[in-house]
Amino acid sequence: MDFSIASILLLDGVTNGAIYALLGLATVLVFTVTRVIFIPQGEFAAYGALTLAILQTGKIPGTVWLLLILAVLAALMDGAAEWQRHRQAASALKAALKTLAIPAVVAGLTAWAAPLQMPLLVQALLSVCVVTAFGPLVYRVAFQSLADATPLVLLIVSVGVHFAMTGLGLLFFGAEGFRNPAFSDASVSLGDLAITGQAIIIIATSGALIVLLWLFFERSLYGKALRATAVNRLGARLMGISSQSAGQLTFAMAALIGALSGLLIGPTTTVFYDSGFLIGLKGFVAAVVAGLSSYPGALLGALFVGIVEAFASFWASAFKEVIVFTLILPVLLWRSLQGGHSDEDH
Amino acid sequence: MKLNKTILAAALSLLASGAALADITIGVSLPLTGPASGLGIPVNQQMKLWPASIGGEKIKLVILDDATDPTNGVKNAKRFVTEEKADIIIGSVATPVAMTIADVAAESKTVQLSLSPIPLAPGKDGWSFRMPQSNAVMAHAMLTLMKKQGVKTVGFLGYNDVYGESWLKDFSAEAAKSGIKIVGTERFARSDTSVTGQVLKLTAAKPDAMLIVASGSGAAMPHMAVVERGYKGKIYQTHAAASRDLMRVGGKAVEGAYVVSGPAVIAEQLPDSHPSKKIAIDFVQKYEAAYGPGSRNQFAGHGYDAELVLEKIVPVALKKAKPGTPEFRAALRDAMENIGRTVVAHGVLNWTKDDHWGYTNETGVMLKVVNGDWKVE
Numbered sequence A: 001m002d003f004s005i006a007s008i009l010l011l012d013g014v015t016n017g018a019i020y021a022l023l024g025l026a027t028v029l030v031f032t033v034t035r036v037i038f039i040p041q042g043e044f045a046a047y048g049a050l051t052l053a054i055l056q057t058g059k060i061p062g063t064v065w066l067l068l069i070l071a072v073l074a075a076l077m078d079g080a081a082e083w084q085r086h087r088q089a090a091s092a093l094k095a096a097l098k099t100l101a102i103p104a105v106v107a108g109l110t111a112w113a114a115p116l117q118m119p120l121l122v123q124a125l126l127s128v129c130v131v132t133a134f135g136p137l138v139y140r141v142a143f144q145s146l147a148d149a150t151p152l153v154l155l156i157v158s159v160g161v162h163f164a165m166t167g168l169g170l171l172f173f174g175a176e177g178f179r180n181p182a183f184s185d186a187s188v189s190l191g192d193l194a195i196t197g198q199a200i201i202i203i204a205t206s207g208a209l210i211v212l213l214w215l216f217f218e219r220s221l222y223g224k225a226l227r228a229t230a231v232n233r234l235g236a237r238l239m240g241i242s243s244q245s246a247g248q249l250t251f252a253m254a255a256l257i258g259a260l261s262g263l264l265i266g267p268t269t270t271v272f273y274d275s276g277f278l279i280g281l282k283g284f285v286a287a288v289v290a291g292l293s294s295y296p297g298a299l300l301g302a303l304f305v306g307i308v309e310a311f312a313s314f315w316a317s318a319f320k321e322v323i324v325f326t327l328i329l330p331v332l333l334w335r336s337l338q339g340g341h342s343d344e345d346h
Numbered sequence B: 001m002k003l004n005k006t007i008l009a010a011a012l013s014l015l016a017s018g019a020a021l022a023d024i025t026i027g028v029s030l031p032l033t034g035p036a037s038g039l040g041i042p043v044n045q046q047m048k049l050w051p052a053s054i055g056g057e058k059i060k061l062v063i064l065d066d067a068t069d070p071t072n073g074v075k076n077a078k079r080f081v082t083e084e085k086a087d088i089i090i091g092s093v094a095t096p097v098a099m100t101i102a103d104v105a106a107e108s109k110t111v112q113l114s115l116s117p118i119p120l121a122p123g124k125d126g127w128s129f130r131m132p133q134s135n136a137v138m139a140h141a142m143l144t145l146m147k148k149q150g151v152k153t154v155g156f157l158g159y160n161d162v163y164g165e166s167w168l169k170d171f172s173a174e175a176a177k178s179g180i181k182i183v184g185t186e187r188f189a190r191s192d193t194s195v196t197g198q199v200l201k202l203t204a205a206k207p208d209a210m211l212i213v214a215s216g217s218g219a220a221m222p223h224m225a226v227v228e229r230g231y232k233g234k235i236y237q238t239h240a241a242a243s244r245d246l247m248r249v250g251g252k253a254v255e256g257a258y259v260v261s262g263p264a265v266i267a268e269q270l271p272d273s274h275p276s277k278k279i280a281i282d283f284v285q286k287y288e289a290a291y292g293p294g295s296r297n298q299f300a301g302h303g304y305d306a307e308l309v310l311e312k313i314v315p316v317a318l319k320k321a322k323p324g325t326p327e328f329r330a331a332l333r334d335a336m337e338n339i340g341r342t343v344v345a346h347g348v349l350n351w352t353k354d355d356h357w358g359y360t361n362e363t364g365v366m367l368k369v370v371n372g373d374w375k376v377e
Helices: A003-034 A041-056 A062-086 A089-116 A120-146 A151-173 A197-219 A221-231 A233-238 A243-265 A275-289 A295-315 A317-326 A328-338 B002-016 B018-022 B037-047 B070-082 B095-108 B135-148 B162-178 B196-204 B216-228 B245-254 B264-269 B277-291 B298-320 B326-337
Strands: A187-190 A193-196 B024-030 B057-065 B088-091 B111-114 B128-130 B153-159 B181-188 B209-213 B234-237 B258-261 B342-344 B347-349 B365-370 B373-376
Touching: A003 A041, A003 A193, A003 A197, A003 A221, A003 A243, A003 A275, A003 A295, A003 B196, A041 A062, A041 A089, A041 A120, A041 A151, A041 A243, A041 A275, A062 A089, A062 A120, A062 A151, A089 A120, A120 A151, A120 A243, A151 A275, A193 A197, A197 A221, A197 A243, A197 A295, A221 A233, A221 A243, A233 A243, A243 A275, A275 A295, A275 A317, A275 A328, A295 A317, A295 B196, A317 A328, A317 B181, A317 B196, B024 B037, B024 B070, B037 B057, B037 B277, B037 B298, B057 B070, B057 B298, B070 B088, B070 B095, B088 B095, B095 B111, B095 B128, B111 B326, B135 B162, B135 B258, B135 B365, B153 B162, B153 B196, B153 B216, B162 B181, B162 B209, B181 B196, B196 B216, B209 B216, B216 B234, B216 B245, B245 B365, B264 B277, B264 B298, B264 B373, B277 B298, B298 B326, B298 B342
Parallel strands: B024 B057, B024 B088, B088 B111, B111 B128, B153 B181, B153 B209, B209 B234, B234 B258
Antiparallel strands: A187 A193, B258 B365, B342 B347, B365 B373
16 A cells, blocks of 8 residues: 555545535435435435436436326325315315426426437436425325324335335336446546546535535525424424425435435446445445534545545455444444433434 | 136146146246346246147146245245146246255255256255356356466456355366466445445556456446556456446447357357357347347346257156156156256256256357457457
8 A cells, every 4th residue: 555545545435425425414404304314315316327327318217207106196195185174176286286396397398308319417407307306205205294203113114215216216227237428528637646527526516515505504594494493393383484395395405415416426337226225325324423413524424434435445345345334333332422412413 | 716727727638638647847937027037037938939849748838927036936836846746847047036946846856947057065956957157167268268368367356245256266266277366356346336446456466367257237337447547457257247238338448358158149159169059049040030139138048948958858758757757857857967968059068967057168158349349259
């Protein structure tokens, strides 16, 4: 191990760590607002990368149909809930249409654009839209009616959602993997260290997203409402913040972050229908390092996981995953010994 | 309901003629649904092309879906041996399912033609015979080319699962015989986002050639990482990577790669000297005539070969006993173990009492990726 190898490994670790950081942040976000430990976070990443890959071949991705089916399901649930409350067909219909509108537009647009072989960036944008639209629908169908259940029940539902999404992924994308074209072919050489354009894009995008998230929570009204819900659900509801729309907004953001990270890793590795799980799990380890409550903590945790992974794959590649996931034990031990729950813990 | 009808029909035909008793019953368990359905469906399609009789005796194929589930595999196999009185069991294509069927086959003393390379220890596989080639046979073909190219040292980059492990074991054993040294052994998982660390370590050892053990599109990522790192030696891939997915995902980076393959799917390109050429072409032509150009695949090939094997062993066993009896099943096994050199679409078989893997070293073919297509080396 000399300096050049160490620096290559470090760069590799930071690049992967940047992806884990995004997924870790999304996990923390979802948990603090809705108390859901969202296992399928990585699936959004795989869906994002694979939707783009299918769009590249000029076909309509299966996720478009899934989006429509989920939207109809959610619309029926919303319509039925509205009907039970008011017994008015008109208002029930209105509620259903409101849920259906955005996913239907996104699905229609994607289905229309798919055979046209649009430029890469347009297709990437469409993929992000499709996957982001999944977020609120997944929350509506799987979690909303259980909003007051214990975290354990929510975790079990979340595992179920994970299996459903992996299975549907196999159905839509097939068992073989895809690799997306790179967004940039540029490459900068620093001595032995060749930094690819893709690595720069990954690190820069992750950095920008983290800053945007920070601005969103610190400066915007929606962000403050989400934080309020995270701190105290009942209090937030008394202040007129709808916990349902907070949940849907959170899931939309989680899906958006997932889709973006999927697009970022797509060109650097082969993405399979089930690739998302392991990537998401490493994001989850990063989130656990941060006690599922601190954003900067999750960021540091993710970089730590990424770098440990890179060096473990050099020294003991057969035990790489073992090393990465065993890391969680001393961290949990340290956190529980440290005791003292912060205000935002549940 | 359907089951009742089958039983009724079977009962009626039994009453109708004594000859029906002598039909050869073949129980087939295939994953027609579930994760391995992509492997099972082609075999089923190939079996639709089977003749109605083998060795002058009518055959009765009972094809059941095991849904890639070992529990269903056991259920199917038990039904074959108890209700159907099967003379032979074929299946499954999925390894875990085939493993459980092997137990039932051994218990009931029925020959199993496994369409998956099940890793059973010698002695445990008394009634099971494998249709796919062993890794050792494939490693032999690969090492022959390596020797010819003057390769002395090899870096190993493989899956951290059964496939990677068994390749490492078989390849090391064969390599030691040829005086080729393995200078680095690194592992990765199909879902890994990067293999930079492993590749750095391997390239530092400066091997003459790199062996990547991965399957399908998963074989492209490590290959690209090795090329990206500026490795100039030869890169070898195993038969699980011998599909067009390697080029689809790998593009230019996999150009010049050496890939070992069974002969069946590259029938037309085989050198005339390869013993399987004629039979492989026959398989490919018949299959593609029925299911369209380009539909050929390895698994349908195993279905085709299973029939060739039956054509050879059934007449031998028929001389000794009548179908439907334990004596007939034992005679089938004896015939299998003394089958002699048999050329099939997937290579050259020669099962013996001690070797139920059976393929000879004439089997493997080395391919090179040239301009995004296969070229026989």
